[in-house]
Amino acid sequence: MQIQSNIKKIHDDIRAAAQKSGRDASRVTLIAVSKRKPPEMIQQAIDAGHRDFGENYIQEAMEKIDILGRESAIWHFIGHLQSNKAKFAVKYFDLIHTVDTLKLAGEINRQARKIGKIQKILLQVNIARETTKSGAEENEVMNIAKQACQFDNLHVSGLMCMPPFFDDPEDARIYFKRLKQISKEIETLNLPNTAMTHLSMGMSNDFTVAVEEGATFVRVGTAIFGARL
Ligand SMILES: *Cc1c(COP(=O)(O)O)cnc(C)c1O
Numbered sequence: 160m161q162i163q164s165n166i167k168k169i170h171d172d173i174r175a176a177a178q179k180s181g182r183d184a185s186r187v188t189l190i191a192v193s194k195r196k197p198p199e200m201i202q203q204a205i206d207a208g209h210r211d212f213g214e215n216y217i218q219e220a221m222e223k224i225d226i227l228g229r230e231s232a233i234w235h236f237i238g239h240l241q242s243n244k245a246k247f248a249v250k251y252f253d254l255i256h257t258v259d260t261l262k263l264a265g266e267i268n269r270q271a272r273k274i275g276k277i278q279k280i281l282l283q284v285n286i287a288r289e290t291t292k293s294g295a296e297e298n299e300v301m302n303i304a305k306q307a308c309q310f311d312n313l314h315v316s317g318l319m320c321m322p323p324f325f326d327d328p329e330d331a332r333i334y335f336k337r338l339k340q341i342s343k344e345i346e347t348l349n350l351p352n353t354a355m356t357h358l359s360m361g362m363s364n365d366f367t368v369a370v371e372e373g374a375t376f377v378r379v380g381t382a383i384f385g386a387r388l
Contacts (some may be wrong), residue, residue, distance in 0.1 A: 162203045169383065212234055246266045250270075255278065257294075280380070318345075
């Protein structure tokens with residue numbers, strides 16, 4: 160019941176933020192981030208009608224998805240991905256949000272080709288240039304986009320970022336604006352196998368600001384499933 164009412168509250172907040180900024184709330188998908196939470200809690204959300212889930216760790220995700228069923232939900236990979244795990248990410252995930260090097264894009268393409276899949280990916284941008292975070296630097300992301308679009312088994316569907324945590328979510332706004340700006344710049348290149356449809360941005364603390372700035376995916380964990388141990 161708690162999970163269901165948390166999800167409902169977040170949908171209400173998304174709707175209010177969309178309205179405030181003149182956006183259509185149906186263009187925003189809530190991803191329930193279930194890392195380090197048991198499959199029983201994910202099942203509760205599925206039973207309540209929720210469809211999109213985000214996971215960060217390949218091994219943990221595979222175990223849970225095998226229990227719940229690959230087709231029981233839409234699975235988003237949002238953690239740091241090593242090239243040697245690309246095979247599993249391609250097998251288990253509908254969308255990989257965290258592609259930040261050409262090498263990783265190439266490996267995902269190779270694995271997708273093997274199983275005859277067009278893998279949807281987002282390019283992750285290290286939007287605040289934090290040394291501790293993954294993501295391509297702003298000046299690299301354009302180049303990655305220009306080259307990743309040559310891969311026949313990838314579809315580049317947009318951008319993802321994770322700004323620093325701020326007590327005041329207003330402080331994250333400039334980074335969300337910047338991600339949107341970069342996506343517009345890439346859009347003008349008219350690259351093949353590429354559509355800047357999605358902006359994956361906003362977490363429990365700042366998702367309403369992200370929606371105001373154009374997020375199409377918000378990734379919310381704590382506010383749905385409670386604090387992680
Ligand atoms: C854990 C995580 C989230 C969810 O964070 P909360 O603050 O719990 O909402 C979102 N995005 C990424 C990339 C994460 O690793």
